[in-house]
Amino acid sequence: MLYDFHSHTFHSDGVLSPIELIRRASVKGYSAIGITDHIGVGSLARVIKEVSEDCEVARSHWNILAVPGVELTHLPPQAIDEIASRAKALGARIVIVHGETPVEPVEEGTNLAAVKSRHVDILAHPGHLTAKEAELAAKNGVFIEITSRRGHCAGNIEVAKAATKAGALMLLDSDAHDEDDILTEKKAREVLGQAGISSRKFKQILKDNPLKLLQKLRRYAQL
Numbered sequence: 001m002l003y004d005f006h007s008h009t010f011h012s013d014g015v016l017s018p019i020e021l022i023r024r025a026s027v028k029g030y031s032a033i034g035i036t037d038h039i040g041v042g043s044l045a046r047v048i049k050e051v052s053e054d055c056e057v058a059r060s061h062w063n064i065l066a067v068p069g070v071e072l073t074h075l076p077p078q079a080i081d082e083i084a085s086r087a088k089a090l091g092a093r094i095v096i097v098h099g100e101t102p103v104e105p106v107e108e109g110t111n112l113a114a115v116k117s118r119h120v121d122i123l124a125h126p127g128h129l130t131a132k133e134a135e136l137a138a139k140n141g142v143f144i145e146i147t148s149r150r151g152h153c154a155g156n157i158e159v160a161k162a163a164t165k166a167g168a169l170m171l172l173d174s175d176a177h178d179e180d181d182i183l184t185e186k187k188a189r190e191v192l193g194q195a196g197i198s199s200r201k202f203k204q205i206l207k208d209n210p211l212k213l214l215q216k217l218r219r220y221a222q223l
């Protein structure tokens, strides 16, 4: 049982089409995959519609829960809540926010805006996480991402420490841009170990928390 809620297709800077990426994940044994292309505002409706159609076909014919979503990227922090809400209204079933990673820095305040928004499901690669941000994430049910993506993963140790202390729920995502980025279970465990996370918590992060996220998503929309 493998889950991944953060991936990219040719609708942003990924390589494959949504349906091809879903198919590759399905073949690799994934139970669910989120398709979350980088997006601003102008193309929100078009990309959500196109990705949703591929996800729907995949869900009805293959044994994988394909979840159409977006990764809000480089938005002014003050606009994040409103645009996340708009994305959900347009049919995005999952909304993630591109956090303050050390390698592709977005505006300061992005992490805080993401964990404050009830329309945001995952704060991706936060880079760093203050105690206040981690507490808000726990309170508002925003999942905190541990990432295998090169560069972004430099923040994993600090992020995992802050999330654990505050009781915020963590997930592991690949942030896949191509087929080879999709994680195997072995690789997933390696990344968690490198993030300083105890092996006792692996099942929680790799299975229990993904199921909690899916439960939350299903409260708002059919999947």
Ligand SMILES: [Zn+2]
Pocket: 071, 073, 097, 098, 099, 124, 125
């Ligand atoms: Zn990102």
Ligand SMILES: [Zn+2]
Pocket: 006, 007, 008, 071, 124, 175
């Ligand atoms: Zn991404």
